[in-house]
Amino acid sequence: MITPTPLMRLVAGVWGFKTLAVGVELGLFTRLAGGRTMTVEQAAAEFGLPDRPADLLLAASASLGLLEKSGDSYRNTELAEQFLVEGRPYYFGAQVRYSDLRTYLPWHRIGEALRTDRPLTWDPESQQSMFDTADPAMLAQFWDAMFSTSSFTASALADAYDFSAHRRLLDVGGGAGAFPIEFCRRLPELRATVLDLPHVCVRARERIAEARLTGRIEAVGGDFLADPALPDGHDVILLSMILHDWDEPTNRELLARCHAALPPGGAIVVCELLLNDERTGPPEAALMGMNMLVETEGGRNYSGAEYTAWLTDAGFVDVHTVPFDAPGANGAVVARRA
Template sequence: MITPTPLMEITTGYWAFKTLAAAVELDLFGRLSGGRVVTQQEVQQELDLPERPADLLLAACASLGLLERSGTGYRNTELAEQFLVPGRPHYFGGQVRYCDERTYLPYHRLGEALRADRPLTWDPQTQESLFTTADPGMLAMFWEAMYSTSSFTARSLGEAYDFGAHRRLLDVGGGAGAFPVELCRRYPQLRATVFDLPHVRAKAEEKITAAGLADRIGTASGNFLTDPALPTGHDVILLSMILHDWNETQNRAILARCHAALPPGGAIVVCELLLDDDRTGPRSAALMGMTMLVETEGGRNYSGAEYADWLVDAGFTDVRVVAFDAPGANGAVIARRP
């Protein structure tokens, strides 16, 4: 018998997210780091919460797989310990905070975005793009969120596609450099350049230095939308979670610049949350497309077939798609310049 249970799960999806966001805001998981076990009474005292809210928060976090019972208390699960403790290498709290503070409330006006076809989180009439903001704190939160998501996505990409034959990687729109850092760690012969806006370059250099890879990863300033050419001297170009921000015309122009920058035999790797060719899923890619409606002027999530068509039109050959599972992407479209 069909029931409305699936609709109930969709309708109440924000319950889980806002519970996670509140726990991150309170630094609940940081306080339980290192295997520490706390009782409800200790949580009340340390977080300055009354008895009922403390009880409900702990039960909710346990139901979400973030906490587990240990005797009369609670401790972090492995998931929370790895990704929700501040200071850990792949801290995911920045992504949680960014979504909570940047996109959650604008999503309340999704109907407006659907009717007007314009972003809700920034004003195109007063700002150059969604990547510029008057709030430095929000911008810093954005790059931390992207770095966390990108780090694990880069690991999955490095397992799905063999960069062993390449020597020089150009990460176009590489942000804080998570992909080159992870790929250079996995492939010792690889050297890389992060190409991004000048104010992003400093963030990338900070992360690269912290990773101990300044001798293998460099940076270059530029704008892949407006610069007439990309840096040359690389045998593989990576577009990681970039093209979903832009419309088809802009993406075709970016791919043409990539083709021009590569030598014969060079490869391009487009890493994205790919829609199925019939545009019925997967859910992560389709709903990311709705976020593009809220956050961008012309972005959307595209299918592997769409990227393949654009790559062929740009002059690439041997197009193929590799699938993998990661928080920021589910596959990569790979092609070669003949």
């Protein structure tokens, strides 16, 4: 018998996100790192909460698979221990904080975005893009969030696609450099270039230095949409979580310039949350598309079939999709220049 219970689960989704977000905000999971346990009474004292809210927070976090209970005490699950403890290699808390602080409230006005087809997190009439802002804290939050999501996604992509056949990677719109950092840690022969806006390259160089890869990864300031050509001298180009920000004509133009920048035999890797060919899911890709309505002027999530058609039209051959599971992407569409 059909019931409205699945609808109630959708309603409760926002409650789950906010429970996760406040746990990250309080540092709950970081304080429980390394197997430490905490009772309701201890949580109340440590976080300055009354007993009832402390009890509800721990119980809700356990229901979401973030904590587990033994006797009267709670501890991190493996999920929280690996991804919600600050300082872990694939810490995901920065993405949670950015979503909570930057996109959560604008989503309350999603009806406005649907009616106007305009972003809600920035004003196109006074800003050239969401990155054109006088708020350095917001930009820092954004790039930390992207690095957080990208780090594990890069690891999953490196497991799914063999970059060892390449010697020089160009990461177009590479942000703080999470992908080349992950790849170069694995592959000692690989060199990489991050191409992004000059102020983003400052953060990229900091991350690259922290990873002790300054001699192998460089950050080059530029605008991949406005510059007449992409840097040459690379045998593989990565576009990771980039094309969903833009409309089809912009993406087709960028793919044509990628084709021109590659040598014969060079590869392109388009890493994204891909819709199925019917554009009915999966939810992560379709809902990211809705988020592009909130955050961009022309962005949306596309299917593997759409990317395949664009790459073929740009002159690429041997187009195929490599599936994997990661927070920032569920697959990569790979092709090469003939």
